[in-house]
Amino acid sequence: MKHARVIYEGREHTGTAHEFGGLPDAAVRLDDGRVVFQDLLTWLPPLAPTPRPRTILALGLNYADHAKELEFKAPEEPLVFVKGEGTLTGHRQATRRPRGVQFMHYECELVIVVGRTAKKVRRDDAYDFIGGYTVANDYAIRDYLENWYRPNLRVKNRDTCTPIGPWLVDAKDVADPMALALRTTVNGKVTQSGNTRDMIFDAPFLIEYFSSFMTLSPGDLILTGTPDGVVDCQPGDVVVTEIEGIGALVNTIAAA
Template identity: 85%
Template sequence: MKHARVMYEGREYTGTSHEFGGHPEAAVRLSDGRVISQDLLTWLPPLAPTPRPRSILALGLNYADHAKELEFKAPEEPLVFVKGEGTLTGHRQLTRRPAGVRFMHYECELTVVIGKTAERVKRDDAYDFIAGYTVANDYAIRDYLENWYRPNLRVKNRDTCTPLGPWLVDAADVPDPMALALQTTVNGKVTQTGNTRDMIFDVPFLIEYFSSFMTLQPGDLILTGTPDGVVDCQPGDVIVTSIEGLGELINTIE
C-alpha cells in the first residue's frame, strides 16, 4: 500500500493512493473515505502512519560512481550526517535557493522508514525492522562545503531543502529494495540515472551498523545516498526524482 499525508480544505489527513481518470496514483483516498485528485491537495512529508522521526540519518558518498564524480575515494565505512525534521518538505512544494549561491544540486535517494525499535539488529534480520520506503531529494548547497565526508549544517540542514514523498510504500510491496532504478529529470531532461544495487553499503548493512551503537525508533529515516549525475539547479527549475515502484517526487526551485 502507498500512504500519503496531505492538507485539504485546511485540515491534515492521512490517505492512500487511489485510481482516478484511469491513472492508478492520480488521487488520494483520505482517511474519511473521500477520493481527492492529487492536484487539489497540499502534500506533506509522508511520515504517517509511522511516528514522526526521532532521528534522520543520511549517507554521503554511498555510490562509488558519485564518489568518483567528486574525485573522492570510495569510503571504507559509512559516512553519516544527521538532519533535522525542519529540512523536510512535501511533494509538489517549493525549495528555496539561497541568494548568491553558486552551486546547489539535487540528490535522488532511497529512504528507509524504520517500523519498530531496532537495537543490535543482525544483517539477516534487518528487513524485519522496516516499515516502508519513500523518495528523498536531499539538496546540497555546495558553496558551504568544507569537508565532503562531514557536510556542515549550511550544506545539508536548510529549511525546505529535503523534499520527501510522495508516498510511503509498505515494505511488503517492495520485494527487493536493492534492485530499484533511480532517475532525476530537470525540466523534463534526464540528468541522473542509477540503481540501488550499486550502493557501497546496502540497506541491511546500514540497519545493522546503526543499531550496533544507537537505538533506531519507529519513524526514523535513513537516506541512503545518491548516484552520480548531479547538476546545478536554478530558480524556476522543476526537479523530478523518481525511484522504481515508489513514485515521482516533484519539486520546484524558487
C-alpha cells in the same frame, strides 16, 4: 500500499494512492473516504503524526560512481550525518535557492523508514525492522561545503532543503529494495539515472551498522545516498526525483 499525508480544505488527512483514468497514483483516497486529485492537495512529508522521526540519518558518498564524480575514493565505512526534521518538506512544494550561490544540486535518494525498535540487529534479520520506503531529494549547496565527508549545517540542515514523498510505501510491497531504478529529471530532461543495487552499503548493512551502537526507533529515517549525475539547479526549475515502485517526487526551485 502507498500512504500519504496531505492538507485538504484546511484539514490534515492521511490517505492512500488511488487509481484514476488508468493512472495508479493520480488521486488520493482520504481517511474520510473522499477521493481527491493530486493537484488539489497540499502535500506533507508522508510520515505518520506519531511517531515522528526521532533521528534522521543520511549517507554521504554511498554510490561509488558519485564518489568518483566528486574525485573521492569510495568510503570503507558509512559516512553519516544527522538532519533535523525542519529540513523536510512535501511533494509539489518549493525549495529556495539562496541568493548569490553558484552551485545547488539535487540528490535523489531511497529513504528507509524504520518500522520497529531496532537494537543490535543482525544483517539477516534487518528487513524485519524496516516499515517502508519513500523518496527524498536532499539538496546540497556546494558553495557552503567545507568537507564532503561531514557536510556542515548550511549544506544539509537548511529549512525545507529536503523534499520527501509523495508516498510511504509499505516494506512488504517492495520485493527487492536493492534493485530499484532511480531517475532525476530537470524541466523534463533526464539528468541522473542509477540503481539501488549500486549502493556501497545496502539497506541490511545500514540497519545492522546503526543498530550496533544506537537504538533506531519507529519512524526514524535513513537517507541512503545518491548516484552520480548531479547538476546545478536554478530558480524556476522543476526537479522530479523518481524511484521505481516508490514514487515520483516533484519539487520546484524558488529564488530566496
